[in-house]
Amino acid sequence: MKFLTTNFIQCAVKGCQSSDSSFPLKYEECELVAETQEFKPEFLVHMLEKINWSALVQVARDLGNDNLPTEKPELDPIMEDDVLILKDLHNLLVETNILNGKMICNNCGHIYFIKNSIPNFLLPPHLCN
Amino acid sequence: MLPTPDIKDLDFNVYEPSEDSFLLLDCFEQEIKFLKSYFQQKSPIIIEVGTGSGIVTSFIMSNILPESIFLTTDVNPHAITTCRKTVEYNNSQFSGCFDALQMSLTTGVRKGLVDILVFNPPYVPAEDVPEIPDSERSDTWLDLALLGGSDGMVVTWELLNDLDTTLSEKGIAYILFCARNKPLEVQKIMESRGWKVDVVISRKAGWEVLSILKFYR
Numbered sequence: 094m095k096f097l098t099t100n101f102i103q104c105a106v107k108g109c110q111s112s113d114s115s116f117p118l119k120y121e122e123c124e125l126v127a128e129t130q131e132f133k134p135e136f137l138v139h140m141l142e143k144i145n146w147s148a149l150v151q152v153a154r155d156l157g158n159d160n161l162p163t164e165k166p167e168l169d170p171i172m173e174d175d176v177l178i179l180k181d182l183h184n185l186l187v188e189t190n191i192l193n194g195k196m197i198c199n200n201c202g203h204i205y206f207i208k209n210s211i212p213n214f215l216l217p218p219h220l221c222n
Numbered sequence: 223m224l225p226t227p228d229i230k231d232l233d234f235n236v237y238e239p240s241e242d243s244f245l246l247l248d249c250f251e252q253e254i255k256f257l258k259s260y261f262q263q264k265s266p267i268i269i270e271v272g273t274g275s276g277i278v279t280s281f282i283m284s285n286i287l288p289e290s291i292f293l294t295t296d297v298n299p300h301a302i303t304t305c306r307k308t309v310e311y312n313n314s315q316f317s318g319c320f321d322a323l324q325m326s327l328t329t330g331v332r333k334g335l336v337d338i339l340v341f342n343p344p345y346v347p348a349e350d351v352p353e354i355p356d357s358e359r360s361d362t363w364l365d366l367a368l369l370g371g372s373d374g375m376v377v378t379w380e381l382l383n384d385l386d387t388t389l390s391e392k393g394i395a396y397i398l399f400c401a402r403n404k405p406l407e408v409q410k411i412m413e414s415r416g417w418k419v420d421v422v423i424s425r426k427a428g429w430e431v432l433s434i435l436k437f438y439r
Contacts, residue, residue: 105329
């Protein structure tokens with residue numbers, strides 16, 4: 094599962110849907126792998142528009158990366174310095190994969206597992222509805 | 223006509239692309255101009271719910287909106303594996319983003335995120351919606367892709383009732399129906415809740431009449 098995807102998923106328990114603490118999930122015991130993918134600066138800039146930055150910073154911290162700025166950077170894909178930052182973000186968001194690990198809801202404490210890069214959000218019967 | 227993705231080594235626990243899947247491909251071929259101008263080179267977040275073999279997502283990646291963020295969901299672990307293989311095989315040059323999630327509908331997806339939602343539901347009327355098996359080796363996974371309870375609409379209504387919180391402001395949902403789902407009644411109910419609904423395409427397939435409705439605000 095791509096690092097990027099951590100920004101798009103939250104606790105699946107119905108009672109947690111309206112809670113602010115069900116997103117992002119907390120990441121623990123994660124095994125990371127890098128997978129090379131073509132770098133497209135414009136695509137990355139569009140992608141950043143969709144990103145909840147504070148959640149991204151939080152998950153990066155869970156995974157041991159304290160290097161992200163606290164505010165979402167405004168980046169221009171034709172500026173050379175900005176391209177360097179975009180390249181770093183590409184490396185983190187697109188090329189970093191979570192192969193195995195745990196995701197924990199900060200609201201209800203339910204633990205979801207990532208196995209072989211697939212996150213599993215199926216709930217046990219007592220947590221459905 | 224745009225090329226159809228190849229599905230290799232289809233697992234017998236996964237729904238084999240059929241008339242309904244192909245109608246979705248034709249639907250997106252028909253919508254290509256609209257979608258390209260509607261999202262104007264931005265990167266929409268596209269979610270296919272209950273993706274099965276992954277043929278529809280792979281087709282959109284190759285032909286319709288290549289630079290997008292794709293997520294697929296399925297409760298069936300065999301479908302997840304097949305879908306990933308389909309994308310690997312057909313979209314090796316793909317430079318957007320793709321992940322396959324094991325999930326019922328969009329229950330674990332951040333709210334208000336989805337720009338394009340695609341759903342080929344279990345639409346066959348049946349007494350009940352089957353339970354999710356607790357073992358990967360169970361032989362009932364395929365039933366989940368087919369049987370939709372009363373009017374074949376139980377699962378589809380679950381998704382439609384949450385559509386408002388699922389879709390982004392500009393979000394659009396493309397959902398497939400068969401005649402026994404009474405799509406015109408569904409259209410009326412959704413319109414009464416403030417949605418705009420268009421029938422994009424419909425076709426007689428054997429003894430079934432299939433149609434795809436588009437829901438947006």
